[in-house]
Amino acid sequence: MKTYWDIVGDGGSNVAAQVEAQTARLRGRMAHVRRKVAVVSGKGGVGKSTVTANLAVALAMDGLRIGVLDADVNGPSMAKLLGVRGRSLKAGPDGILPPEGPMGIKVVSMDLLLPSDETPVAWHGPAQQESFIWRGMMEVNTLREFLADTAWGELDLLLADLPPGTDRISHLTGLLPDLTGCLVVTVPSEVSHLIVKKAVSAVRDARWAPTLGLVENMGRFTCKHCGASEAMFPGGDTRAMAAAMALPFLGSIDFDPRLAAASDRGVPFLLSHPDTPAGEALTRIARTIQAWMEAE
Amino acid sequence: MKFVCVLCDTPMKLEETVGPVEGSLSVTFACPSCAHRIALLTNPWETQLVRALDVKIGGRNTPPESWEFVRTMLAARREGALEGAGDVATPEEGAGPRCPFSAVANRAAEAASLTWDPSAEERLERVPDFIRPMARQGIERFAAERGYTRITEEVIDEVRGTLGF
Numbered sequence: 001m002k003t004y005w006d007i008v009g010d011g012g013s014n015v016a017a018q019v020e021a022q023t024a025r026l027r028g029r030m031a032h033v034r035r036k037v038a039v040v041s042g043k044g045g046v047g048k049s050t051v052t053a054n055l056a057v058a059l060a061m062d063g064l065r066i067g068v069l070d071a072d073v074n075g076p077s078m079a080k081l082l083g084v085r086g087r088s089l090k091a092g093p094d095g096i097l098p099p100e101g102p103m104g105i106k107v108v109s110m111d112l113l114l115p116s117d118e119t120p121v122a123w124h125g126p127a128q129q130e131s132f133i134w135r136g137m138m139e140v141n142t143l144r145e146f147l148a149d150t151a152w153g154e155l156d157l158l159l160a161d162l163p164p165g166t167d168r169i170s171h172l173t174g175l176l177p178d179l180t181g182c183l184v185v186t187v188p189s190e191v192s193h194l195i196v197k198k199a200v201s202a203v204r205d206a207r208w209a210p211t212l213g214l215v216e217n218m219g220r221f222t223c224k225h226c227g228a229s230e231a232m233f234p235g236g237d238t239r240a241m242a243a244a245m246a247l248p249f250l251g252s253i254d255f256d257p258r259l260a261a262a263s264d265r266g267v268p269f270l271l272s273h274p275d276t277p278a279g280e281a282l283t284r285i286a287r288t289i290q291a292w293m294e295a296e
Numbered sequence: 297m298k299f300v301c302v303l304c305d306t307p308m309k310l311e312e313t314v315g316p317v318e319g320s321l322s323v324t325f326a327c328p329s330c331a332h333r334i335a336l337l338t339n340p341w342e343t344q345l346v347r348a349l350d351v352k353i354g355g356r357n358t359p360p361e362s363w364e365f366v367r368t369m370l371a372a373r374r375e376g377a378l379e380g381a382g383d384v385a386t387p388e389e390g391a392g393p394r395c396p397f398s399a400v401a402n403r404a405a406e407a408a409s410l411t412w413d414p415s416a417e418e419r420l421e422r423v424p425d426f427i428r429p430m431a432r433q434g435i436e437r438f439a440a441e442r443g444y445t446r447i448t449e450e451v452i453d454e455v456r457g458t459l460g461f
Contacts, residue, residue: 002300002307011298011325012310014355022350091381095362113366115374122371125347126319126340133341137348142366144350149362 026148042199044164047217053081058286060103070109072163079111083266095151166202173208181212188236219252301327335426
């Protein structure tokens with residue numbers, strides 16, 4: 001009897017052809033994006049999204065055309081961080097026109113579609129209790145549409161802010177096999193390092209994309225009254241961890257309450273506080289990424 | 297997934313896709329050599345996996361609209377979030393050629409107002425498994441078009457000539 005491989009075509013189901021068409025559409029759109037960088041961690045709560053938003057601003061301030069994809073479908077925050085929350089998307093002949101944040105940064109986030117703060121992302125389906133079976137595919141296809149059907153135009157860099165979890169990195173790299181690289185964010189705690197190391201290894205072992213380097217967030221805190229600076233977390237040496245994993249250490253960003261306040265207001269910190277230690281660190285990291293992009 | 301006719305070792309061809317009806321798709325394949333037919337019946341989770349792939353078994357008639365998948369499948373969406381885009385039917389509302397599921401889902405919603413007499417249900421049970429969803433759908437459509445609210449054995453007799461069972 002014939003085997004699967006003996007039979008040419010799929011008998012008219014056309015499933016493979018539709019998937020190929022989806023891939024071609026995505027490839028065509030992404031051909032206009034010079035670089036695609038994923039901001040990852042593995043660990044939640046380390047400030048990936050804040051770092052992404054502020055790096056986007058720093059790079060846009062240097063004249064680069066930047067797009068930001070909020071790849072955290074279930075916990076979207078980029079619309080808030082970049083001040084476009086509540087804005088409407090517009091359907092154009094070439095796709096969905098994304099709202100533009102500061103410095104013309106184009107932002108796409110699931111948050112732009114949700115009706116209220118309290119509304120979680122839920123899908124039409126047979127039963128939500130069993131949704132773990134198919135939710136992952138829903139999310140991947142959502143990201144595919146966000147990438148392929150958005151009128152991003154010509155971009156120098158698309159930054160994708162990923163949710164925690166190494167499995168989510170593979171979702172994006174499955175869609176973007178030509179992902180330029182992953183930027184890894186951690187806080188200097190042993191717990192964070194423990195998880196972030198796994199994410200770095202996962203990216204490396206699967207050869208998903210090059211790891212551009214390690215960013216330490218919330219490294220130190222400076223008292224605004226006496227100027228004393230101290231470590232936010234005891235124990236974790238991110239620079240040593242980067243060296244041990246043969247990763248470039250891109251810099252450490254100080255904890256600054258004004259950064260959190262700016263995020264809540266939807267005004268990127270870097271615009272209002274470029275001369276602070278945290279602002280300067282973000283600018284330095286952005287310049288390193290830019291130099292790397294130019295050298296590529 | 298491919299199907300081969302065991303009787304004559306010939307690759308089978310897609311003949312018809314029906315549904316989903318109550319979450320189940322009925323996909324019929326036929327052998328071009330010996331006309332042997334089989335039907336693949338999905339359970340609601342398998343149907344959802346097909347949906348999650350954003351494909352239509354048998355192919356699409358029109359290219360997908362921008363963000364059609366997310367607009368169709370997201371359960372709750374902010375009003376006015378997307379300006380200038382045509383309406384895309386969700387699995388629970390409306391009908392139209394863009395959504396492979398909506399037309400049937402809409403009919404299923406209409407059918408929800410119909411009740412089946414136990415004796416009529418019993419008659420339907422005698423129909424072979426693989427065409428039962430199609431038969432149910434045909435009977436309900438027939439009844440809805442005539443304004444019937446109950447499906448009795450008499451209604452089935454009325455339909456019988458049309459559907460051939």
